[in-house]
Amino acid sequence: MQEQYVSTSQLCERYGRPDFIPREVFRQWIGKSRMNKLIEVDGVTAAGYIYRWENKGKPIKSRQNLYRPIDIIARARAKNHIVRPPKVERVRNTLASLEARYAELEAATTNMPHQINMHQLSSSLTDRRLLTAKEIVKNSGKTPHLTxxxxxxxxxxxxxxxxxxxxxxxxxxxxxxxxxxxxxxxxxxxxxxxxxxxxxxxxxxxxxxxxxxxxxxxxxxxxxxxxxxxxxxxx
Known part of the structure; x- marks a missing residue:
């Protein structure tokens, strides 16, 4: 029995473009080296994934040795293969997240003297430091329905x-x-x-x-x- 594939347009309509693929590149014809920087499929590079299907006699749609991310992703989704950014990009994203978190901690440290003063003022008024948002919510109660x-x-x-x-x-x-x-x-x-x-x-x-x-x-x-x-x- 001949294997059936869902069309790329149907798959993209069903799942949409992955967030890590730029919109302007999603349907663009690009080379394998550039594709390797965008996509990793089923644990291998985009070029390796393309080569795998060529060996099976079911090549992914191409034009003069150029490929579109939409076609590779459609094939991967038809086979339930995992599509994600390359490992290098994942590391970069992790580093970016860590840098953002570091900036938040640095800002919090800078504001710490002000927070200490605010807690001291609260203690002078109520004999206790300022409550955090979580503490306020935890100690809250619903407004009673008094009849x-x-x-x-x-x-x-x-x-x-x-x-x-x-x-x-x-x-x-x-x-x-x-x-x-x-x-x-x-x-x-x-x-x-x-x-x-x-x-x-x-x-x-x-x-x-x-x-x-x-x-x-x-x-x-x-x-x-x-x-x-x-x-x-x-x-």
């Missing part, structure tokens, strides 16, 4: 009463809408929110809850008559 009735306060006066199953989030949403400088809350079960909120609105009559039309009462889920004689349902 209850909350009170927005301005200049020692309760100006608004509301309810929420997530008080922290709800109060934060009021920041751009209402004028207040702090808040307080009374926790309660979700089933009792309407009743408790109504009690506080009628009792405190906060100005931002507004007046009902034609009535002296304030906006509340339940009216005063509805609250009279109210009995909590058992759970």
């Amino acid at each position: 209850g009735v909350y009170f927005l306060i301005k200049d020692e006066n309760v100006v608004y009463v509301g309810q929420s199953v997530n008080i922290i989030s709800r109060v934060a949403a009021h920041v751009k809408q209402k004028d207040f400088d702090r808040f307080a809350f009374v926790p309660c079960d979700a089933q009792d929110l309407d009743v408790l909120e109504s009690l506080y609105i009628h009792f405190l009559q906060p100005e931002l809850n507004g007046l009902l039309n034609g009535d002296n009462g304030h906006h509340a889920p339940l009216s005063l008559p509805a609250l009279i004689g109210y009995k909590r349902k058992s759970a």
Whole structure:
């Protein structure tokens, strides 16, 4: 049975160009010596890989003894052979990474006196050095979903009463809408929110809850008559 190969265009569309191959060279016809500086396939040089397929009677596509990286990579991928930069290039990349890391360490060493001063200042304020980002994240907790009735306060006066199953989030949403400088809350079960909120609105009559039309009462889920004689349902 004749062996079938996936076309180079199909393989490149499927896998794309390797990052270490320059875009302008990927489809360019080049000689073996230059190809050796770009590609290593299955542990051998590009020229050795080309020679291997010539000996098998299945030469890689060429033009006047010139080859394209795209064709060599396509053949390698069809055979699940590993394509990577030559060993020399890998060593160069490793050296470049080490040099970059050295530069980072050198910069960190240069900034160390400033960091020491910052830790000293933090210690004078909180009796402990500055926490690292990892320490802060480790010690953090999710914002609790507090359920209850909350009170927005301005200049020692309760100006608004509301309810929420997530008080922290709800109060934060009021920041751009209402004028207040702090808040307080009374926790309660979700089933009792309407009743408790109504009690506080009628009792405190906060100005931002507004007046009902034609009535002296304030906006509340339940009216005063509805609250009279109210009995909590058992759970």
